[in-house]
Amino acid sequence: MPSRTNGFVAVKTPEEAVDRLTELHTGSANGLRRALEAYLDNQTIPTATERASYRYPEIRVTYEPPGLMPVTPRAYAKFQAPGVYATTITQPRHFRGYLVEQLRHLMGEYGATATVGLSHQDIPYPYVVERGDELAGTGVTAAELARYFPPPLLASVGDEIADGLWEDDATGVKPLALFDAARVDFSLRRLVHYTGSDWRHIQPWILLTNYHRYVDQFMRLGLVELAAGRAERLVLPGNVVIERDLSEAEAIARMTAVAWHRFQMPAYHLIAADGRGTTLVNIGVGPANAKNITDHLAVLRPQCWLMIGHCGGLRQSQTIGDYVLAHGYLRQDGILDRLLPTDIPVPALAEIQVALQEAAAIITGDRGDALKQRLRTGTVLTNGDRNWELRWSQERRRINLSRAIAVDMESGTIAAQGYRLRVPYGTLLCVSDKPLHGEIKLPGAANAFYERAVGEHLRIGLKALDLLRQETHGLHSRKLRSFDEPPFR
Numbered sequence: 001m002p003s004r005t006n007g008f009v010a011v012k013t014p015e016e017a018v019d020r021l022t023e024l025h026t027g028s029a030n031g032l033r034r035a036l037e038a039y040l041d042n043q044t045i046p047t048a049t050e051r052a053s054y055r056y057p058e059i060r061v062t063y064e065p066p067g068l069m070p071v072t073p074r075a076y077a078k079f080q081a082p083g084v085y086a087t088t089i090t091q092p093r094h095f096r097g098y099l100v101e102q103l104r105h106l107m108g109e110y111g112a113t114a115t116v117g118l119s120h121q122d123i124p125y126p127y128v129v130e131r132g133d134e135l136a137g138t139g140v141t142a143a144e145l146a147r148y149f150p151p152p153l154l155a156s157v158g159d160e161i162a163d164g165l166w167e168d169d170a171t172g173v174k175p176l177a178l179f180d181a182a183r184v185d186f187s188l189r190r191l192v193h194y195t196g197s198d199w200r201h202i203q204p205w206i207l208l209t210n211y212h213r214y215v216d217q218f219m220r221l222g223l224v225e226l227a228a229g230r231a232e233r234l235v236l237p238g239n240v241v242i243e244r245d246l247s248e249a250e251a252i253a254r255m256t257a258v259a260w261h262r263f264q265m266p267a268y269h270l271i272a273a274d275g276r277g278t279t280l281v282n283i284g285v286g287p288a289n290a291k292n293i294t295d296h297l298a299v300l301r302p303q304c305w306l307m308i309g310h311c312g313g314l315r316q317s318q319t320i321g322d323y324v325l326a327h328g329y330l331r332q333d334g335i336l337d338r339l340l341p342t343d344i345p346v347p348a349l350a351e352i353q354v355a356l357q358e359a360a361a362i363i364t365g366d367r368g369d370a371l372k373q374r375l376r377t378g379t380v381l382t383n384g385d386r387n388w389e390l391r392w393s394q395e396r397r398r399i400n401l402s403r404a405i406a407v408d409m410e411s412g413t414i415a416a417q418g419y420r421l422r423v424p425y426g427t428l429l430c431v432s433d434k435p436l437h438g439e440i441k442l443p444g445a446a447n448a449f450y451e452r453a454v455g456e457h458l459r460i461g462l463k464a465l466d467l468l469r470q471e472t473h474g475l476h477s478r479k480l481r482s483f484d485e486p487p488f489r
Helices: 014-042 096-109 181-195 213-227 248-257 287-300 350-364 369-374 388-402 411-421 443-475
Strands: 008-011 055-063 083-088 113-122 205-209 233-236 240-243 267-271 278-282 304-313 323-332 375-383 404-408 425-433
Touching (some): 014 096, 014 113, 096 113, 213 233, 240 248, 323 411, 350 443, 404 425
Parallel strands (some): 205 278
Antiparallel strands (some): 055 083
């Protein structure tokens, strides 16, 4: 029989821990859902005892080394110091693989022990309502529901752990993960709202773009992957599913009918049988969108996200259609200045830089000097003002000092968010105009450029992800981890 301490059950293996988390979460969520339905049907008010059971499960991991702590080159799933670490968990069935991987290292390699029980953190009632329309037409207001059911409380949702602002409480318990259950559930619902598809479809390898033509190419390539048996299905905004056995005509008809414009940042998911598929998100234009979507994607703990989009070339030697591999970022977007001041460097990650350059060589067929003619590495300037050119007399000196070779509105934000939220990141942009040299996008030339360049650019991004899938262990660099980092990745 498992032992119990203050309502928490000791577990012997990572699998047993996740089984227990799943059991508790399912019980709490189902109980809250049933009580909510009963209230909507006949105004049955839950008892205080019932309400106290609508809580997230919690896992506590205790590490008491008998001697010196083991040393590991791994950047995650490691302890910085002895002690008790804890976090609340939501959707443990979906996160099973992630949770088991983290616990396997901590319990197996370090000999840590784990207990699981109900926390004191309430599950907000909107997070057990799947579609969101179950409450419509009932005549019951949110204020009325908040009297009897736990409401979402923004005061309990934050990024203090990720931003290094957390402080030890009286118990001395340290955070086990960057995000607790309430923060994760908040973002899962936001992802549904912005992307137009179930958050469960989002894959661990993510491409972000700022232009819809990449979506067209992604769907075409998705059909090729389905036909070749390398993917199981393609999921489009609105949860439109294209299965492998659909005819090409029917698949194209479904693609054409998708109302992607209803969603602010529509997402497209190429799902693989091994769970290592690819998601493309069209984030639109601007650093606010870039921060918004990455705030929420981060709770899924993706393996990496790459920015593939358009930029303005800043050097005379560049040609429209050339590529820019960002090795550094001059952040003038302003969106993260309080969270991650601009004097904090955002380093390039070697594994991703190598993968992007090798992918460009494979797809273009160019290497050596031929590749250098088409792909340039250097600093990307990310500006929050689309019309920064109107301030050229003010911007000129800073651009010169930075040696920037390209300008866009999202890349620096996405890289900074990856650094801040511990998600490996990279940027490969395509020069679509040269604002300082009089080469702008005219309609006819633009269409020809897009037809030629977008497909190749997207294939490079996808090939880079293929290469990175072989480097998962080394991908999660120690460059992303702080000295007082929570154990979970």
